[in-house]
Amino acid sequence: MVVPAFIGVTLLTFSLIHLIPGDPVMLMAGERGIDPQRHARLKAQLGLDQPLTVQYAKYVKGIFHGDLGKSIVTKKPVFAEFMTLFPATVELSLFAMFFAVVLGLPAGVIAGVKRGSVFDHTVMGVSLTGYSMPIFWWGLLLILFFSVNLGWTPVSGRISALYWIDADTGFMLIDALRSDEKGAFISALSHLILPSIVLGTIPLAVIARMTRSSMLEVLQEDYVRTARAKGLAPWRVTLIHALRNALIPVITIIGLQTGVLLAGAILTETIFAWPGVGKWIVESIRRRDYPSVQGGILLIASLIILVNMLVDIMYGIINPRIRHNR
Amino acid sequence: MSATAITDYSTQAAQAPPHPLIEFWQYFNENKGAVVGFYFILFISLVAIFADVIAPHSPFEQYRDAILTPPAWQDGGTWTYPLGTDDVGRDMLSRLIHGARLSLFVGVLVVTLSLAAGILLGITSGYIGGYFETMVMRLMDIMLALPSLLLAMAIVTILGPSLQNAILAIAIVVLPHYVRLTRASALTEKTKDYVTASRVCGAGPFRLMFLVILPNCMAPLIVQATLGFSTAILDAAALGFLGMGAQPPIPEWGAMLANALQFVQRAWWVVTFPGLAILFTVLAFNLAGDGLRDALDPKLKR
Numbered sequence: 001m002v003v004p005a006f007i008g009v010t011l012l013t014f015s016l017i018h019l020i021p022g023d024p025v026m027l028m029a030g031e032r033g034i035d036p037q038r039h040a041r042l043k044a045q046l047g048l049d050q051p052l053t054v055q056y057a058k059y060v061k062g063i064f065h066g067d068l069g070k071s072i073v074t075k076k077p078v079f080a081e082f083m084t085l086f087p088a089t090v091e092l093s094l095f096a097m098f099f100a101v102v103l104g105l106p107a108g109v110i111a112g113v114k115r116g117s118v119f120d121h122t123v124m125g126v127s128l129t130g131y132s133m134p135i136f137w138w139g140l141l142l143i144l145f146f147s148v149n150l151g152w153t154p155v156s157g158r159i160s161a162l163y164w165i166d167a168d169t170g171f172m173l174i175d176a177l178r179s180d181e182k183g184a185f186i187s188a189l190s191h192l193i194l195p196s197i198v199l200g201t202i203p204l205a206v207i208a209r210m211t212r213s214s215m216l217e218v219l220q221e222d223y224v225r226t227a228r229a230k231g232l233a234p235w236r237v238t239l240i241h242a243l244r245n246a247l248i249p250v251i252t253i254i255g256l257q258t259g260v261l262l263a264g265a266i267l268t269e270t271i272f273a274w275p276g277v278g279k280w281i282v283e284s285i286r287r288r289d290y291p292s293v294q295g296g297i298l299l300i301a302s303l304i305i306l307v308n309m310l311v312d313i314m315y316g317i318i319n320p321r322i323r324h325n326r
Numbered sequence: 327m328s329a330t331a332i333t334d335y336s337t338q339a340a341q342a343p344p345h346p347l348i349e350f351w352q353y354f355n356e357n358k359g360a361v362v363g364f365y366f367i368l369f370i371s372l373v374a375i376f377a378d379v380i381a382p383h384s385p386f387e388q389y390r391d392a393i394l395t396p397p398a399w400q401d402g403g404t405w406t407y408p409l410g411t412d413d414v415g416r417d418m419l420s421r422l423i424h425g426a427r428l429s430l431f432v433g434v435l436v437v438t439l440s441l442a443a444g445i446l447l448g449i450t451s452g453y454i455g456g457y458f459e460t461m462v463m464r465l466m467d468i469m470l471a472l473p474s475l476l477l478a479m480a481i482v483t484i485l486g487p488s489l490q491n492a493i494l495a496i497a498i499v500v501l502p503h504y505v506r507l508t509r510a511s512a513l514t515e516k517t518k519d520y521v522t523a524s525r526v527c528g529a530g531p532f533r534l535m536f537l538v539i540l541p542n543c544m545a546p547l548i549v550q551a552t553l554g555f556s557t558a559i560l561d562a563a564a565l566g567f568l569g570m571g572a573q574p575p576i577p578e579w580g581a582m583l584a585n586a587l588q589f590v591q592r593a594w595w596v597v598t599f600p601g602l603a604i605l606f607t608v609l610a611f612n613l614a615g616d617g618l619r620d621a622l623d624p625k626l627k628r
Contacts, residue, residue, distance in 0.1 A: 001543050012480065049544045087390030128616075132608040134560055136567045137583055137601030144590050146570055154589075155590075263473030267564060271587065281476075282568055285483050297480050308471065 005305045013298040014059050017290050018052070068295035073287050078295035082277060087170025088158060091275035093261045093270070095192050096199035100255065102205045108211025112246075113238055115216060123208055130205035135264055139198040139271035146194060153194050156273035160187040199268045203257040210253045214246040221245075248319045255311030259304045353621035360617020366610035374427040381420035382408070383579040389415040394593050407431045410595040412582075417597060421577035422603050428578050429559045429607060432493055436558035437551050439497035444504020445540065445547070451505070452512030453535050463509070466502035474499045474557075475564060482570045489562075489578065492571035499590035500554055507550055545622040554614035556608040563604050579604045 025034065034042070043049050047058060059167050062068065064243060068078040111123040147155045158172045163184040165175045173192070176184035218224065219242055227237045266278035273279070277296060284292035345354070354360055373380060382387075389407075393415040396403045403410060409418040451459040469477065473495075481495035515521060516539055524538050563580030565571030572578035582600040589596045 004464055005468050005471045008465070009472070012468075016480060016484060046536075053423060125359075128348075128612055129605070129609060131606060132556060132560075132612050134567075134580070134601055134604045134608070135565050136564060136580075137597075137604060140583065140586060140590060140597050141601065143587075144594055148591050259471075259473040263475040266475060266479070267567070270568065281479070285479060286569065293483055294418075297472075300476060304473065305471050 002305055002309050005105075005325060006302060008299060009301040009305070010060055010063065011056075013294045013301075014056050015260075016294050016297070020290070033262055037170075045301050063298070068298065069291035071284075071289050072293045073289045073292075078292050079299075081280070081292065082296060082299050083186035084167070085275060085277045086169065088172070088274060089262070089265050089269070089278060091173065092192065092195055092199060092274060092276060093258075093265060095196035096261060096264075097254070097257070098204060099196050100203035100257075102208030105211055105250070108208040108250075109215055109238070109243060109246075112212040112215025112219065113207070120212075123212065127205035127208045130201045131209075133201055135201060135206075136199055136267045136271055138201060139194070139268060142194050142198060143271070154191050156271075158191050158275060159184065159189060160191075161189060163167050195268050195272045195274055196238050198271070199261060202260055202264060203254075206257060207250065207259075211246065211250050214249050215242060218242045218246040248315075251318060252311055252315050255307060255314065258307040262300055262304060350621050357617040357620055359613045360620075363610040363613030363617065366606065367614060370426050370523045370607055370610070371430060373423055373443075374430045377423045377427045381417075381423040382406075383417040383420040383423045385416065385424040386407040386575055387416065387420075389417070391415070394596070395516065396587075396593070397595050409599055410593070412591060412596050413484050413585075413593070416577075418599055419566070420605050421582060422579070422599055424577045425579045425582065425600065426607070427601060428489070428572065428576065429562070429604070432489070432496075432562040433558045434610075435493050435502065436562075437554045439494075440500045440504055441547065441551055441553065443497075444501050444507050447509025448505040449503075449512045449535050449543070451538060452509040453516060453531065453539070459509070462505065466505050470502045475561060478565060479568070479570060480559060482565060487570045489566075489572040489576060492562055492565045493558075495565070496558050499561070500557060503550055503554070504547065505547050508543055511546060512539055515539045515542050549615055549619045549622060552611055552618055556611035556615070559604065559611070 025039055025048065047055055061230045066079050070077055072103055107123045111120040126133045143155055146152045159176065163181050165172065165179050165184060168178065171186065172188045176188040191211050224242050225235060251302060265276060266282060268274065269279035270282050281293060281296040284296060375531055389411060392407060392411050394413055395407050395411040397410045398405045398408045407417045410419055447462055451462040478495040478499045481498060482491055504524035522535060525534060529538060563572055566578045566580030567584050569584055572581045574581060579600045586597045
């Protein structure tokens with residue numbers, strides 16, 4: 001599944017530039033236009049005068065050499081640009097996932113154990129609302145409330161403009177901690193809070209719902225009744241016996257949220273001016289920087305395919321009952 | 327003892343089973359959230375249909391002397407503009423009402439397109455099988471591997487930003503869900519006796535696919551279509567917000583929020599109301615979809 005999916009993605013991103021109406025060279029030249037000789041030379045230089053199959057083969061070969069072309073706007077290699085921005089997205093996604101798991105798991109477990117209680121109804125209601133939330137609006141609301149009205153958190157960016165942090169690792173928290181600047185770490189952390197909440201909202205809703213339904217299912221099983229009949233403490237039956245099995249589908253769901261996170265990052269980063277790959281792709285589309293759009297979509301899609309494969313493998317390891325017989 | 331049992335049985339048999347629609351409504355009615363969602367959908371549909379009559383102003387009319395007027399209940403607000411005006415003096419309420427029409431239009435069109443194409447691809451691949459099935463399903467798997475918003479953005483990049491292209495992009499992106507659902511139901515249904523019976527009676531492949539098998543695959547598709555409305559409205563709003571969907575001055579809810587960020591500090595109503603409209607509408611469809619699933623799923627019936 002990984003190989004065909006990857007081939008499909010390369011075909012998609014390859015055709016992206018050819019499906020756009022008009023000639024790529026003209027698109028790159030923009031509104032100034034271009035004289036015919038230069039047009040022909042550029043076309044030959046970019047290999048656009050060769051048959052499509054040859055172009056595609058070259059494109060795939062380039063991918064394996066980490067060559068995704070150069071940005072039309074900044075003239076820098078797309079891969080290098082992606083890699084400098086990617087840690088910001090990873091940092092944000094990790095915090096969002098942390099927020100979602102820390103709140104979603106316990107909420108789901110308690111809701112499942114106390115089925116039909118007020119708490120259960122509240123969790124289900126809140127999670128359905130979170131699931132229906134337009135997260136770009138949710139971000140605006142949180143900025144309106146916490147940043148503008150209360151002044152607790154900064155509105156946008158990764159760190160206060162007061163600090164100049166060298167990007168050693170690209171992860172602002174680590175870089176800020178390693179620098180000698182006082183207060184830089186706190187500043188970086190406070191910039192992370194709102195974007196993480198916004199990005200984590202949908203995963204939080206999904207995790208809470210999934211944990212609840214998984215707990216409900218497991219709690220009905222015979223072995224749980226046996227454990228209860230043995231006279232074990234209720235918390236022990238719930239947390240040690242039931243939760244371990246209930247977690248199996250939940251872990252899969254958490255893994256599958258990677259795609260949701262990366263798609264959500266596009267919106268979240270745009271609202272909070274977070275310098276990650278999501279905001280970069282949106283800007284590249286606006287600037288008609290097609291090599292960057294192409295490369296960005298390819299890299300994000302490949303990443304998701306890879307993570308989904310890892311989740312599949314993990315699923316087999318943590319759940320021996322369905323281990324693939326291959 | 328046995329006599330009473332027999333009479334009980336006979337009275338039960340004498341009662342006609344309730345009409346399927348009535349039975350469905352009874353199950354659906356048990357889920358209060360679903361009923362609330364259903365009535366909200368009814369309400370918003372009426373608002374959308376009668377938008378021209380209800381809206382106090384034109385959604386495009388710019389009242390230059392009333393720029394960024396706050397809602398009526400706040401200081402400086404007037405009942406001429408009940409929910410205030412935006413940065414060029416357009417009435418918020420009128421724009422929201424016309425936005426309901428657009429959002430529902432997006433939902434209807436996306437669901438119709440993807441449902442039609444999904445049923446066609448799903449039932450043919452389930453019925454025919456072989457290479458055709460493998461090809462279709464692999465393609466769908468690839469599409470599912472990409473985040474829907476990213477794929478929709480890629481398609482909009484190719485087609486150019488507009489509401490029509492956003493609708494088309496979302497319809498393509500959600501297609502795999504319908505194809506997989508239809509195929510899965512078609513696969514289980516096609517081996518059943520009633521299908522064999524009609525084949526023996528001489529029914530052709532088209533009759534078998536669309537008149538015999540399809541009606542029995544509809545329950546999960548109806549649920550998915552209802553939930554599809556919420557995805558379509560949400561994604562269209564997200565694309566509009568990013569400037570890749572409806573273009574200004576179209577009163578689309580997401581596009582209305584696109585430049586709201588600069589008004590966060592001084593005009594909360596410009597930021598709040600379009601988002602609330604999106605949230606309530608999406609929530610209503612999700613509630614109704616959950617209720618439909620419970621009512622239509624025979625496994626959950628008590």
